[in-house]
Amino acid sequence: MAEEIRLAQPKEYYRAFLEKEVRPDDRELGEFRPTVLNIGCVSTAEGSSLVKLGNTTVMCGIKAEVAEPRYGRPTEGYIVPNVELSPLSSPNFRPGPPPEQAQVLSQNMVDFLDTSQCIKLDSLCISSGKLVWVLYIDLVCLDYDGNVMDACTLALMAALKNTSLPVVTVDEDTGDVKTHLSTHSSLSVDSCPVSTTFIVFDNTVLLVDPTREEELLATGAVTVVTEGDNLCSVYKPGGSPLTDEQVEMCVERAFVRGKEATALITDTLCSIDR
Amino acid sequence: MADVNLSEAEKTFILHSVQDNFRDDGRSCEDFRHMEIETGLISNTNGSARVRLASTDVLVGVKVQLSPVDPENPEVGRMEFFLDCSANATPEFEGRGGEELASEITALLTRAYGCPSTMDYPSLCVLPGQQCWLLYVDILLLECGGNLFDAMSLAVKAALFNTKVPNVTMTKDEGGIELDVSDDPYDFKRLDVTGAPLVVTVNKIGHFHVVDASEKEEACSLARIMLGVTQTGTITAMKKEGSGSLDADSISDMMESAKKVGVLLNKSLLKALGEEEEQGTEAVGFLR
Amino acid sequence: MSVDIRLASSRGKGADLYHGEDPGNIVTPGDVITADTGFMRGHGTYMEEDCLHASVAGTVERVNKLVSVRPPKTRYNGEIGDVVIGRVIELALRRWRVETHSRMDSVLMLSSVNLPGGELRRRSEEDEKMMRSYLKEGDLISAEVQNVMSDGCLSLHTRSLKYGKLGQGTLVQVSPSLVLRRKTHFHNLPVGASIILGNNGFIWLSPTQDEQDGDTGGYQTNLQPVSHSDREVIARLRNCVLALADRQMLLFDTSILHAYEASMKHTVKELLKPEVIADVVDLVRQRMELEGS
């Protein structure tokens, strides 16, 4: 019976649960789904990771290439992140060019990397004015069950920390480029920003880490990116208007999540090293 | 392929005719329809050929161009196929209708010619690691009357036979090497096509199989295999097509047929091309 | 196993020259056919400034006062009473849509066919649901043109035992203008096969049936294998018809039989070759001239 109500009147179904401050999947309002992190799972990529947030699955692979630097920025490398909402991941996505949602997510990744400054573009320099690294970061959503944003940022950070590049040298005189496969260097990742996404239900209730079902019922969303004790982003694209207290509550929750997620990445990396 | 919708009885008639080894036009299962061939009929290409197999009509032009080598194969020349399924051939190709078929045929030809023994690819490399000849093989389908893959591969091979690659002289100066393509129309080299493959399509109809199927026969066949066969009987590509499946044992028989017919087809084609070369007759062109 | 690759240049240049009967008066669009106002305007012509002009390229034909131009290759222009062969392409409400190489798809109404179990039966709703079991997409039928509608769409009927669904056999398609209008278009040829020469250029070759097959209404087709000898006759006839059509010879029972006889010195598959075609057609032409038909 419950399943039928869930299908026919999802809003009422949810309301009944939320009155008791619990969600249909047994979570509290401010509780994340179990987060599973797998780092270095694709050996053809220079850096890779797989994140599972409940059912939501995102794989991140980083391929490094070399290119001439931008004119006027001789020491800055490139970071090119793209999110792909693969038709694998949901019946709503079809093959073809990326839909608006994917484009917005990709741009969110650019802004995420840009504002947090976790990779200094200068650190991607091989030879000033001649050659710099290009990091192509591709995030493939394999299972879309809501909150792809947080899964993407987590996968992105984990993959960056896992990235190791072969040593490339440029001969000063001849300009010849040489790659030394025997030695690798890891990327210097300066900080670890973490995003936390909430949705607004019925214009009032805030739920963290929404499932796809919850996203469909949402009347708005807020994403907070924290980095240590600082904020990198407060992002609320429209939706139900919120009071200052509500937004501040989101920020507080995000700081807690930030610590948890950072610890998860560090622990996972440690367990690989061991 | 133009979709022919046949009635149950017509299909049965064709099915039994194949079983009887006496097809509806009197051919036996391994007979090809007669075909006509002409090369060198388009003057602004480096090589061209037209093949007419019953009512299937194919025109191929080969253009050669100097271009950078493929970084993964820096010491060999390159070949690219492009097929235009023009709406002239059948109204079904209008718009994007022919694209799927075109990409299927080009994929098979690319694979059939991908094997190093099919052509002397190293000789097409002008400056190893830098410049090589890129052969653009453009195929135009003028009319379809069944068995497109085979007809196209025949036309491609004939056009390659006819292709004249200009000679290149290299001069070294301090800036590097300069390439000079000869513009003398008689200063060229020919391509060696003895190893080039032909595609043979074997259609499974009922429990038997036929080569060079007509459109009606194609409509009766649920599965077919295509083989790239060279004159020596080497297989350079194989693929199965169609929505049906094949008995494991019959595959071997079908392959055997394809190989046998393929070898003969290669020989007959080279013989005809040789004759044409000797006779040096004037062009017939498009009017018949 | 045989492969025959020949050069385009080896085909004799002269072989293609037309040396048959006089083609008659050939006109091209815009040509004045006559300035005489006493004629009537037929197909392929138009009136302007009291002159009759041709609107298509072809030969001028005159029947009494009616002047028309007949193009050598055209889509089928249906006329009431014509025998046609068509292929069912779609089922619609109480009708089948039939491809007859006409300008538009032809229509066969459910009420214009004989149904199993007697001619005089009301079409019930049950019949509507059973339509696909009578005739389905891809099926071939022979029929008569019942009516030409104002938009040029042909309405067919099969309300005679000689019409209906076709069984095993081979369909050959030629230009409709090559099929000569005769009293009958159904022939049981003495060589052991039946032929239906559709006015629309569809020609059906099949083994001769031993009379009607019971009371299935002709919707059950016999799927038993055809004997090799019948098959050979049909294949030979098919190639003969195509050979004649290739050389723009008019098709009717006599010309086809002549061609069949002339072809006997070749094997069936040799009839696909251009030089054999030329040879056979020449023989037929000579014989026809001799007989003065």
Place this chain on the structure above:
Amino acid sequence: MPTDTRRIQGPETSNSPYDFCPTATSDPALLEKQRLDGRDSAQMRPLFLRAGVISQARGSAYIEMNQTKAICAVYGPREVQRREDFSLKGQLTCQFRFATFASQHRRQHQQGNQEKDLSVQMLEALEPAVCLHKYPKSQINVYVTVLQHDGSVLSAGILCASLALASAGVEMYDLVIASSAAMYNDLTISDPTVQEEQAVLSRVGKGSSGMLTVAFMPSINQVSAITSDGGIQFDTLNKTVRTVIDNCQKLYPVLQQTLVKHIEEKKKGISSK
């Protein structure tokens, strides 16, 4: 090529760092002595399969053959999107993709010719197995993404898709099992890695060498797809077809067991609810 305005763009041109180091030219002759991963020539890699990995899909599967990793999702039967695709028989579509990071050299986002070709071959392999006449007017979509390419991707894709279709409850005559082999002169090596594939298909190779993939339906003893590359002696090819079909037979129970396990788990899941 026009720039893709729907994705974040990098510099106009960039090169792989692996273009600037001597590549170990893989000589097929080396294969005669020893395979790179130490396997016997007839030995296949261990097969790791799991069904039901994507929560949103009707059916899904994941496959791992050592370093070759692929994932597949099946959606449908569902309404056809374009009206002109309407047909009384059901329609099967396949999309085969490589993740951009699946190979040593980065791949483009747009579907390349190789991917299109593989999509068609996968469709050829699966279509004969699916009872499409049971799904009139509808469409079944199969999407395969190769996450890491280490050889035999077509067989991996077909195996994975076949399992995903079965786990989606799509009616099928049989499971489709696929396997590949590389050939060099008289040597046949089963389930080659990407390096072995490159070795037999490289343009420097002399003699008879190539690749073969066969898709096979063991219960009804039918081959649903067969495809070869490279220049191969007729007899070698003929013989290898047999070998590969035998290999398919060996893989059949693995797929069956995975499927049985998946269904058991699903049943448990329902009863526990």
Place this chain on the structure above:
Amino acid sequence: MASFIVLTEEQQRLQREAPPEAVLRCLTSELGCLTRQDGSASLSQGDTTVTAVAYGPAEVRMARERIDRATVEVVYKPKVGLPRPVDRKKENIIRNTLESAIMGSAHPRSAISVIIQETEDLGSNLACCINAACLALLDAAVGLNFMVAAVASAVMEDGKIVTDPEKKVEEKAVAVMTFVFESVDHKLVSVLTYGKFTQEQYKVCRDLCRQTAQSVFAFYRESLEKKLLKTV
């Protein structure tokens, strides 16, 4: 044409040096600048200029039809070239913002579309776009739950906060935040930030922008009054 709060350059300079203050650059607008559209507005904030047009409620494409409310479509056209992901994100924020402002349930099964053409971006572009879009909707007399006003602010390296920053200021700032408030309870509708900042800075910016938003609402009012007077 309506033009208000004209500040001399001298005044602007003084304001920038003073402690954070809720100020806007000179606002100019023209309602109904285009005649064939249901509603249109051209808005300048300082030198940043945007033109917005609104259509609707009108016929909606079948695929996008929603049975319980209006479909809000927003197209953002950058000054040059085709829209890129960065523009898509802007478009997405604008659409979601307008969607909450528009009384969608009043127009089920119809489309309300807003097209925004960037003409000159010299700082606070997003804010200007949202304000222009709101004006265009007002001009088209589309039913709204509330009006929205967007204000940007920048946190400078020395901790100073500037509202409605120019491009040059934005480039130097450590963080730029754009807030969108509604006109009834002044709750937060949208926020987009760029750069690192503290919680405290966020609060200061938010309160300052909220204060500034009041002048935007006042400006809307005056613009409308001007237009109405003209038509009467």
